[in-house]
Amino acid sequence: MLRFIAARLFQSLVALAIISVVVFVLARATGDPLYLILPMSATEEDFANARRYLGLDRPYVEQYLSFVGRAVTGDFGTSLRARRPVSELIRERLPNSLKLAAFAMGISLAMAFPLGVMAAVKKGTGIDRAAQIISVLGQSLPTFWVAILLVEFVAGRLQWLPAGGIDGFASYVLPGFTLGWFVVAGLMRLLRSGMLEVLDSEYVKLARVKGVAERRVIWMHALKNALIPVITFAGIYFAILVTTAIVVETVFAWPGLGRLAYEGISSRDFPVIQAVVLTTAAIVAVVNLAVDCLYAVIDPRIRYAR
């Protein structure tokens, strides 16, 4: 088991290293950052000085290594726009993003479980059909459009909930719902097909023959095993959630990482962009690692298969 975790950890680190190279190259490919930092009146000499001061005259390999070295210790430089250490901005915004992601995840699970299980139990009926339509609809709605409509009607005309920003539990509802509904479909489908397979298995039939109450058979005996495929999906699910969150945060003026990235990109604030991309990638990598380890614990066959 330890060997499996060590190997997986190594793989995640390699993936992160690749991303750091890509981010570094993209940041340099955008042209000379000095044009953004120095005033219009700067002379050739100012440029040369600034370049030396920022270490931009050193070879790229050296620059990359020092970038990575500092990034590992959490030092991402100073934001060109906010004139503050990027790590500070990240530390400020990251909790908000995580809270929203957790809330959205909660909503999507709260929707996917009943929908997936009911669809499987009532396979082929109107309930099955309705559950599938509810989930595929969420996947087909552009989140930013849903956000605009919700802000206009629920927050604007009805005045039920705040339209944006982060101010108490009520402000989580609209962005959380927008984000959560979008990712229900994948979860629901996996639960449904997992349940269908399990409900057909011998041990469930045995439980029925033994006279275990139907509700108990479904929600205890069957669901436990139907969950295994859902866990493998968690990594992809989380990556989609993170990507979609950027759009949702922007529309709802949510002070999270996504909005920070959007602001950073529109003002060409490269230290911020680098930091956000690396942080997001690291989070996705950690989640994937955790999922794989969890999966290996639940299903030992995985450990030997790789």
Next chain:
Amino acid sequence: MPAEPAALARPEAAVSAPPASRGLRLPLFSLGVIGLFVLVALLAPWLSPADPHRQSLRDRFKPPAWQEKGSWANPLGTDRLGRDLLSRIAWGSRVSLGAGVVTVLLASAFGAAVGLTAGYYGGRVDAVLMRMTDATMSFPVILLALILAVTVGPSFTNVVVAIAVILWARYARVIRGQVLTLMQLDFVAQARIAGAGAWRIITRHLLPNTLSTLMVLVTLQIGYVIIVEASLSFLGAGIPPPTPAWGSMIAEGREFVTSAWWVSLFPGLAILLVVLAFNLLGDWLRDTFDPKLRQL
């Protein structure tokens, strides 16, 4: 799945026979909607009632025809600059469908090539390719597209490239998994004994066996790509104005939702319809041709 004793089978189990035995029920809604939008995209110059770029300040924010003050000259109303919404939506379908199809074709071709190579050669080749795949998958699509939009400038090509550069990883993962299973089967070994080289085995034996999976994944991903492209256009990092794109049309109408709701509503409905159609078609393809494929 082994045949089960009838006594134990629940009534529902009898229905769970392969769908083919019930006759093929075509997803008419999906095919109809997709067909309609493809037609509109191809024939936009002839079908749209007005020039999508023609501004007319006198006709600003005209409501849809069935509303008070609306007229059939602009069936879905006009936007902030008096441009005809229906025509802009018709032209916008070119961007959305074009981006969806081109991106997915690029991503699936590259992803399938990587997946086939990794699965066939295994070992170190597999390890290197899969680490690249992992790295790609943890890179948020929208962030990369936003970076490209800022550095190279927003354009149709950049949107397609940015999305495809991330999206191939899903194909690589899924196809590799399938190839690993296929490699265990006798026919690959037999092909090798018969003297087939790597290229022949990959293209003639492995690829055809992954086609149904590819088809399902492609269909399901077109919808996702259309949403991502629209999101990018909405954020100003997609197809630059004045080219009509559904995402940027929604963004333009955003400030005026309270008074002129139609400007944002109709392009959103168009996205919803098209994406829903592709998703339902993908679901149907999977259930019909590849029911084992649950994870997509």
